[in-house]
Amino acid sequence: MPEHTFRLNGHQVSVDVEDDVRLLWVLRDVLGVTGPKYGCGINVCKACTSHLNGTAFNPCAVPVKDLGPNDEVTTIEGLPATVGRALHPMQEAWLEADVAQCGYCQPGQIMAAVALVRRVAAEGREITDDDLDTIRNICRCGTYPRIRQAIRAASAQM
Ligand code: FES
Numbered sequence: 001m002p003e004h005t006f007r008l009n010g011h012q013v014s015v016d017v018e019d020d021v022r023l024l025w026v027l028r029d030v031l032g033v034t035g036p037k038y039g040c041g042i043n044v045c046k047a048c049t050s051h052l053n054g055t056a057f058n059p060c061a062v063p064v065k066d067l068g069p070n071d072e073v074t075t076i077e078g079l080p081a082t083v084g085r086a087l088h089p090m091q092e093a094w095l096e097a098d099v100a101q102c103g104y105c106q107p108g109q110i111m112a113a114v115a116l117v118r119r120v121a122a123e124g125r126e127i128t129d130d131d132l133d134t135i136r137n138i139c140r141c142g143t144y145p146r147i148r149q150a151i152r153a154a155s156a157q158m
């Protein structure tokens with residue numbers, strides 16, 4: 001089988017899988033990185049949201065062959081290390097607001113939130129309700145109000 005190499009949470013990894021295996025299954029089933037959740041597998045629910053080179057993406061929609069050795073994939077497991085802390089400020093805000101209910105969607109929500117706050121900060125402005133509306137991650141438990149509260153709190157700390 002072909003070998004694919006990329007960076008995952010700060011480390012170079014190589015996997016022997018077919019070209020068309022999508023990254024979510026490589027992460028979860030081959031590499032044992034289960035923070036990105038499987039919800040729909042078709043880029044709709046956003047439960048698998050992670051970062052590719054700092055931007056939110058959905059690994060259920062990306063064949064592993066699309067990654068190269070310099071591509072950096074960050075999952076919720078690697079998020080704290082991006083700021084050199086035990087928890088990322090977004091995770092701390094999440095705990096403070098007691099956001100999670102069942103928890104299934106939450107890694108994806110946090111990764112989407114971090115990417116959004118970074119993007120807005122790079123544009124040199126404050127986060128708005130319209131920005132928050134761009135997060136399309138589904139939460140069956142309806143934690144949306146607390147998610148928005150936590151993102152606003154974290155955006156002041158990032
Ligand atoms: S599992 Fe990736 S978007 Fe639903």
Ligand code: FES
Pocket residue numbers: 100101102103104105106138139140141142143
């Ligand atoms: S906390 Fe249960 S699906 Fe979001």
